[in-house]
Amino acid sequence: MAFISHSVGERGANPAADVNIIQTALNYYTRPPMRLLPVNGVADQSLFDRIRDFQATFMNQPDGRIDPRGTSVQRLWPVRYANPTGRAIRGADAFGAGHFNAPRGGRRHDGVDYIATPNQAVAAPMSGKVVRITRPYPTGIDANVLSGLEIHASDGSSCQIWYISPNTNLVGTLVHAGDKIGTARTLQIRYPPRPTPSRNAGVMTDHVHVRIHDRNNRPVDPSTVIPRAIAIPLP
């Protein structure tokens, strides 16, 4: 489920799924009079030539092969980040706070929550390949409503974004950070407002949850890589 799981190109393993991804990524750089590569999973001379041409833009000795997590694949689909909602990080509310490592009962918050307005467009927080739909809650009325996506980057890191309604047919495709990937959902059904006079009265701020793990599956604080919300200057 990685961005590519095996080498692609000359003397590469060339499984069709990985060849497809590299053909798609190379086509992103194709400008006339160059012709688009067929995206057919077939590793042939035209693919090898195109890999060498691409490598020649940054390597002295192109080898025509793209390895998982290597320099070439990271040049081909660079790891970039974007704020998924354009909003700030969720501050403390009646249910908790949205920063990395915030307390969650006996656990710690593995990720950062970005404030969202239900039904607003949500952008990919990280560039990479969409590898699967995730379900933050396996059961209950919102198991199918509060959904998410997992993205794997070319350097082996991974990102999950939750509480969205993903666009259709994204699994298996490449995205750039900032591409629209779905719409935000309300959390008020899963987490109904607590009435006064309960001790923790109040509402949960609607948000999307972003989790990033490095190539060794260690948690990363997303706020160290995702741009802050840009304040809109007053007229």
Ligand SMILES: [Zn+2]
């Ligand atoms: Zn969260």
